[in-house]
Amino acid sequence: MHITLSENLSYCVGVKRTLKLVNELLEKNPDHSYYMLGEIVHNEYVINELKSKGLHIIRNLDDITDHGTVIIQSHGVPLKVLEELKQKNINYIDATCPMVRVIHHKIKKLEDQGFFPVIIGKKGHDEVRGIAGQVKRSLIIGHPEEVKPDLFCGIQKAGVVVQSTYIRTEAHAIVDELKSLGLEIKFKDTICQPTTQRQDEMKNLAGNFDCTLIIGSKTSANTNHLYRLASQTETCVYLVDEPESVKDLPIPKDSTVFISSGASTPMYLIERVISILTQEQINNKR
Ligand code: SF4
Numbered sequence: 520m521h522i523t524l525s526e527n528l529s530y531c532v533g534v535k536r537t538l539k540l541v542n543e544l545l546e547k548n549p550d551h552s553y554y555m556l557g558e559i560v561h562n563e564y565v566i567n568e569l570k571s572k573g574l575h576i577i578r579n580l581d582d583i584t585d586h587g588t589v590i591i592q593s594h595g596v597p598l599k600v601l602e603e604l605k606q607k608n609i610n611y612i613d614a615t616c617p618m619v620r621v622i623h624h625k626i627k628k629l630e631d632q633g634f635f636p637v638i639i640g641k642k643g644h645d646e647v648r649g650i651a652g653q654v655k656r657s658l659i660i661g662h663p664e665e666v667k668p669d670l671f672c673g674i675q676k677a678g679v680v681v682q683s684t685y686i687r688t689e690a691h692a693i694v695d696e697l698k699s700l701g702l703e704i705k706f707k708d709t710i711c712q713p714t715t716q717r718q719d720e721m722k723n724l725a726g727n728f729d730c731t732l733i734i735g736s737k738t739s740a741n742t743n744h745l746y747r748l749a750s751q752t753e754t755c756v757y758l759v760d761e762p763e764s765v766k767d768l769p770i771p772k773d774s775t776v777f778i779s780s781g782a783s784t785p786m787y788l789i790e791r792v793i794s795i796l797t798q799e800q801i802n803n804k805r
Pocket residue numbers: 531532533534593594616617618619683684711712713714782
């Protein structure tokens with residue numbers, strides 16, 4: 520087996536930055552309570568590790584039981600959450616990824632310019648909720664088939680932004696559908712640079728290998744997007760969310776294997792997968 524590693528393994532810069540901040544705070548002030556609204560990343564290993572260090576993951580500010588500090592995670596939050604924090608006099612640290620802040624800024628500007636805000640992204644995702652919460656009203660579109668004339672009744676001008684981890688070709692397909700309704704469209708491609716690099720690499724390289732492994736959680740949007748992109752090639756593709764599961768994958772021992780990961784996958788999980796694959800290879804040779 521010949522293994523090639525992606526140049527974009529493990530955390531993206533945004534997740535790395537937030538995790539560093541959270542870990543430093545937990546280590547420096549072990550007696551202080553830190554709360555995070557929602558999950559910092561969609562990866563249960565990372566979440567469990569932070570919980571074991573004392574981080575409280577909450578869904579609602581009413582879940583705060585003391586004078587602790589709220590850390591706003593990289594996906595960002597709606598404006599009304601910041602207002603509530605201020606009203607309730609709760610200390611907070613805003614660790615929203617700078618690239619998500621750019622999306623917040625752009626959607627507000629589009630609204631100010633008279634364009635009806637449209638977000639291409641996954642309904643219910645924390646980042647999309649945060650983006651929607653920057654403007655008075657918006658529409659969230661996750662798929663070209665969701666673009667229906669009734670939805671845009673009375674709207675002539677739409678200002679479109681995209682969830683940072685969305686697949687670019689799918690975002691463009693949605694924009695084309697919107698244009699076909701005869702709307703005036705102002706489109707801001709807000710897919711972030713780290714996502715672009717990972718997606719481009721996957722499109723360009725996955726087809727060159729017998730098999731591609733994407734390591735990451737099944738609940739992670741960007742991991743699933745990489746899996747979908749790799750699946751567009753004629754080669755075999757596996758999403759590995761639990762390292763030990765690679766032992767059961769039917770990968771022939773002389774295969775060429777490309778390993779990539781979601782932006783929320785810790786390096787130790789990737790190293791574990793590599794270690795299992797190379798160990799299996801040694802065992803097969805014996
Ligand atoms: S995927 Fe992009 S926008 Fe999201 S946290 Fe990472 S760098 Fe920031």
